[in-house]
Amino acid sequence: MRSRSFEEDNARSSPLVSMATETSSCDYLVVGAGASGMSFVDTLLLHAPEPVSVTLLDKREQPGGHWNDAYDYVTLHQPARNYGVESTALEAFTQHPEKLASRDEILDYYRSLLSRWGEAGHRVSFVGGAAYDFGSASYVVDARYTENDLPLLVPPKFSVGDGVDLIPPNQLPARGAGEGRRYCVLGGGEAGGHARSELALPWANEGGRSAAELTTYVHCTAGAFNFGASAAEGRRPVFSSEGEITVQELFQFPGFCFNGAVVAWLECQRGLSLAQKNALCELPPPPEEGEAPPLGQAPARTRPRCAHGARAPIGHPLLVSLRNLRRWYATPGMGEWLHGLRLFSLAMNGYSLAEGRALVEKNCDGLVEAGLLTPPEEGR
Known part of the structure; x- marks a missing residue:
């Protein structure tokens, strides 16, 4: 102890x-x-x-x-x-x-x-x-x-010009609608979806003012993950x-x-x-220096490739997850615990323990065949 x-x-x-x-x-x-x-x-x-x-x-x-x-x-x-x-x-x-x-x-x-x-x-x-x-x-x-990063706490990964009204989604309720302003939600993830649902806005246009002056930008680009x-x-x-x-x-x-x-x-x-x-705790490798751009397409290391014979992207987080899952189901006692865990979905979706194991193996075998996953390691 x-x-x-x-x-x-x-x-x-x-x-x-x-x-x-x-x-x-x-x-x-x-x-x-x-x-x-x-x-x-x-x-x-x-x-x-x-x-x-x-x-x-x-x-x-x-x-x-x-x-x-x-x-x-x-x-x-x-x-x-x-x-x-x-x-x-x-x-x-x-x-x-x-x-x-x-x-x-x-x-x-x-x-x-x-x-x-x-x-x-x-x-x-x-x-x-x-x-x-x-x-x-x-x-x-x-x-x-x-x-995780939140827009309230993490600055945007882009420069903001003078006079641009940029707010985190926390400030939306205080702003409200109907103030004669346009809102542009930056980010299409969960926070962006919430921000859009919070805004029921009539578009207004005050003569003589630029679009930037009329627009409040809602910063939802921090990324919860x-x-x-x-x-x-x-x-x-x-x-x-x-x-x-x-x-x-x-x-x-x-x-x-x-x-x-x-x-x-x-x-x-x-x-x-x-x-x-x-x-039993394989982790995705960290991004190489300069590899991960602040915005835009994911680096090549994290994009799955489907061509047969191509080098599998072994560090992709999804593939790391699947390898871990296969190991966990194969570990005595762990598969049984995992399958009944309320935080995991297979049992709640009606799968028996045997069916859950078979589903995991089938998915992994298919990815091995497609060249996206390496065969299970000996002794792991």
Whole structure:
């Protein structure tokens, strides 16, 4: 079992904090109480072979990660039944389960987990408004490595001329419609879609003013799956020999919550060596220097090629995900756990465990035949 003492140098009082002293000890110090960190803690508490104590640290005053920074009208981009943590259904916290969960519903859900863990007898503390120096740390879980970029926090990847009115989507409700301005939404992802739905605008044209003067540009180009905070850091193993665990992108979708649960489940497997755990956690390689443009077409390394005999793009995140999935289903005990996990969709879509395994193998075999995937490695 791990034991770690630390100083709450930058911690401030929070109504959700159950710690009364400045110096505390815990088995796991989890930095980042967003989707990845909360999911890691929940699965750790469910599957650890012995009771563990956990301290959650976050720079925000409450759990929920980027949902605290998101615009008020944001909704979840996927069904609630595949989001959150392993033990507790998010859809139970939504007023209309058939619709996408709102920001407030998701934040309520994450706040409630702290109470639920305590009621179940788990020793979990939350410290909000705090920072942590990873350079002097060991025995910690870095759950903020895949902290996503938000337009509110990340400047646009393009230059902005003088006099151009550029706002993040958070400011749209305050602007409202009917002010005689045009709105141009920059970015066609989830935030861009939300911004367009928020705007029901009559186009107006004031004589003598240029289009730029009449237009407010809504910056939605940060990219929820761009991880600017960690992009400059080199790839690190998920499980280090120094005792640090880094939750990273092992599987593209369902994403953050799912990855946190997978890493925690592996941490609980005392029969697996460090090398075996990391072998089950293949990561996409980092972009080469100067390779990834800020906007535009993805670099060649990440674009699948379909010609037979062509060198397979082995680092493409989708193909890394499929290789990991094949390994997980082949690992004793992991396939069974994975298939029944509420954050994963095969069981919920009516597949039996045998059918799920067969589907994964069939998809991988087809990609091998097409030259897009290498055959499964010996011993992995």
